[in-house]
Amino acid sequence: MPKDRPPPFVVQLSTVLETTLETRCIHSEARISATHETLLLIASPLSKLRNRLLKAFILSIRPRAAFDPVCIFSQLGHQTPPQTIQEPQDFPSVDVTVKLAKSLKLRSSRPQLPDQPNMSSTTTVPKHLNFITGNKNKLAEVQAILDGVIELRNQNVDLVEIQGTVEEVTLDKARRAAEAVGGPVLVEDTCLCFKAMNDLPGPYMYHFPPKWFMLSLGPLELHKMLAGFDDKSAQAVCTFGYCEGPGHEPITFQGRTDGKLVPSRGPTVFGWDSCFEYEGTTYAEMEKAQKNKISHRGKALDKLKEWLAARTDA
Numbered sequence: 001m002p003k004d005r006p007p008p009f010v011v012q013l014s015t016v017l018e019t020t021l022e023t024r025c026i027h028s029e030a031r032i033s034a035t036h037e038t039l040l041l042i043a044s045p046l047s048k049l050r051n052r053l054l055k056a057f058i059l060s061i062r063p064r065a066a067f068d069p070v071c072i073f074s075q076l077g078h079q080t081p082p083q084t085i086q087e088p089q090d091f092p093s094v095d096v097t098v099k100l101a102k103s104l105k106l107r108s109s110r111p112q113l114p115d116q117p118n119m120s121s122t123t124t125v126p127k128h129l130n131f132i133t134g135n136k137n138k139l140a141e142v143q144a145i146l147d148g149v150i151e152l153r154n155q156n157v158d159l160v161e162i163q164g165t166v167e168e169v170t171l172d173k174a175r176r177a178a179e180a181v182g183g184p185v186l187v188e189d190t191c192l193c194f195k196a197m198n199d200l201p202g203p204y205m206y207h208f209p210p211k212w213f214m215l216s217l218g219p220l221e222l223h224k225m226l227a228g229f230d231d232k233s234a235q236a237v238c239t240f241g242y243c244e245g246p247g248h249e250p251i252t253f254q255g256r257t258d259g260k261l262v263p264s265r266g267p268t269v270f271g272w273d274s275c276f277e278y279e280g281t282t283y284a285e286m287e288k289a290q291k292n293k294i295s296h297r298g299k300a301l302d303k304l305k306e307w308l309a310a311r312t313d314a
Contacts (some may be wrong), residue, residue: 125150125308125311125312126150126183126184126244127150127151128150128151128152128153128184129150129151129152129153129184129185129186129242130153130154130155130177130181130183130184130185130186131152131153131154131155131185131186131187131188132155132156132157132159132173132177132181132185132186132187133154133156133187133188134156137269137270137271138188138270138297139154141288141292141297142186142188142297142301144288144292145292145297145298145301145305146301146304146305149305149308149309150308152186155181155185157177157180157181159173159176159177159180159187160176161173163203164203165202165203166189166190166191166202166203166237166239167239167252167254169189169203170187170188170189170239170240170241170250170252171241171250171252173187173189173241174186174187174241174242174243174250175243175250177243178243178244178245178246178248178250179246182245182246183245184242184243184244184245185242185243186240186241186242186304187240187241187243188238188239188240188241188297188300189203189238189239189241190236190237190238190239190271190296190297191203191236191237192234192235192236192237192261192272192276193234193235193236193237194225194226194229194233194234194261195231195233195234195235196226196229196230196231196232196233197225197226197229199235218268219264219268219271219272219273219274219275220264220268222261222264222272222275223261223262223263223264223275225261226261232260232261232262233258233259233260233261234258234259234260234261234276235256235257235258235259236256236257236259236276236295236296237254237255237256237296238254238255238256238295238296238297238299238300239252239253239254239300240252240253240254240300240301240304241253242304251307253300253301253303253304253307254300254303255295255296255297255298255299255300255301255302255303256296256299257278257294257295257296257299258278259276259277259278259279260276260277261275261276261277262275262276262277262282263275264282264284265277265282265284265285266282266283266284266285267284268284269284270283270284273291278294283295
């Protein structure tokens with residue numbers, strides 16, 4: 001290997017960082033306060049699962065300017081990358097990502113929205129809502145909860161999703177959807193936050209290419225993300241965004257449910273329902289009506305229903 005060329009894994013790491021440049025804008029020196037020990041941890045042997053998690057942790061760094069492999073090491077005062085670092089092999093190392101997350105001070109910002117939605121006095125209630133989703137299970141659930149409240153029409157619009165907090169993602173989706181449809185829209189963004197991982201993966205559970213968590217692990221393997229942690233607690237967060245139409249500012253409605261991540265139980269047909277346990281029962285094991293009463297989605301839609309009722313009465 002040429003002396004001026006970094007190891008392959010460092011190049012891969014740099015590539016992962018570079019993919020964040022278009023949509024990440026917050027830069028903090030503290031987030032790149034890597035030490036030589038941390039860099040060795042990055043290159044330590046990792047299992048395939050931990051390698052995927054490592055990439056997800058790295059995506060929480062929000063660089064403003066482009067990174068190249070040498071730039072990573074320049075943070076350590078090195079002119080050239082150490083040649084002793086080797087590309088990772090397939091050895092399990094649960095401890096590595098824990099140390100890496102702590103040393104880089106990485107966390108996924110837990111979405112913080114007010115208990116009551118931002119209600120604009122100029123917003124009117126439409127006769128029907130265009131719910132933007134291509135997920136048939138999600139559509140059926142929302143239709144069941146809003147049955148008799150408002151007419152719901154479904155449109156599957158391919159929207160580019162930004163990176164950010166779940167609030168930022170939802171607001172942007174609502175604006176884009178309203179422009180695409182040319183009328184009132186309802187969009188949703190859901191995230192799963194693990195306390196042991198400082199609320200990661202958060203809004204990136206599904207939506208950051210190539211969807212490492214759900215598509216790489218699937219519901220049967222998802223619980224292994226917390227295999228190295230004693231704390232299995234999780235919070236499911238659902239945020240709906242309503243936008244009256246192009247040029248209007250969206251309104252958000254959020255619901256949260258606390259539970260924990262467990263090995264899959266029940267049907268595995270709807271996202272991570274079989275892995276999220278609430279008071280001893282996973283979402284997948286519940287009757288639909290029971291789930292809708294206590295779920296993050298049900299709580300968010302209850303707020304939407306209250307808002308619709310208040311506007312209708314007015």
